[in-house]
Amino acid sequence: MANENNExxxxxxxxxxVRKTISIKxxxxxxxxxxxxxxxxxxxxxxxxxxxxxxxxxxxxENAKRLSDGFVKGMKEGSSQYIENIKELEITGDxxxxxxxxxxxxxIDTLTFKNIDNDMFDRYVNAIIMVKTxxxxxxxxxxxxxxxxxxxxxxxx
Numbered sequence: 001m002a003n004e005n006n007e008x009x010x011x012x013x014x015x016x017x018v019r020k021t022i023s024i025k026x027x028x029x030x031x032x033x034x035x036x037x038x039x040x041x042x043x044x045x046x047x048x049x050x051x052x053x054x055x056x057x058x059x060x061x062e063n064a065k066r067l068s069d070g071f072v073k074g075m076k077e078g079s080s081q082y083i084e085n086i087k088e089l090e091i092t093g094d095x096x097x098x099x100x101x102x103x104x105x106x107x108i109d110t111l112t113f114k115n116i117d118n119d120m121f122d123r124y125v126n127a128i129i130m131v132k133t134x135x136x137x138x139x140x141x142x143x144x145x146x147x148x149x150x151x152x153x154x155x156x157x
Contacts, residue, residue: 035049079102080127081104083104083106084105085107086107086108088110088112089112090114091114092113092115093117094115096124096125102125103126104128106128106131108131108132109131110131110133111131112135113137115137116137116139117140121140127148127149128145128150131151132153133153133155134154134156136157140157142155142157
């Protein structure tokens with residue numbers, strides 16, 4: 001596409017750019033003419049205009065990938081895991097950390113939390129639904145359990 005001679009150029013950031021002649025097949029004639037016009041209008045070479053277009057495109061692709069990865073991670077972290085239909089369950093802070101995401105405890109006769117504090121409870125417990133008895137350590141506030149609970153028969157501290 002560009003008929004640039006091999007040359008080295010220094011940018012304002014003292015970053016050395018090595019240029020060489022590259023032939024690109026399959027560029028549409030219309031697109032090449034538009035690039036030539038931009039080159040003429042800006043006083044830049046076709047290679048410089050093409051470099052800027054590639055740089056812009058790569059930045060867009062990298063930003064889209066970062067956004068996409070962030071979105072997927074956020075969805076995974078934001079979604080809750082259900083633990084349900086258990087007669088008796090004892091869960092520790094280590095268990096919660098190993099699961100590593102929000103949990104909804106549902107339809108459990110006796111749910112016992114051990115070795116956790118308010119912060120860990122908030123970080124990992126999304127909801128407690130239809131649990132007959134919830135046993136919590138003194139390090140967890142009953143109010144926090146009440147705010148995340150529905151259809152709990154009894155909370156024991």
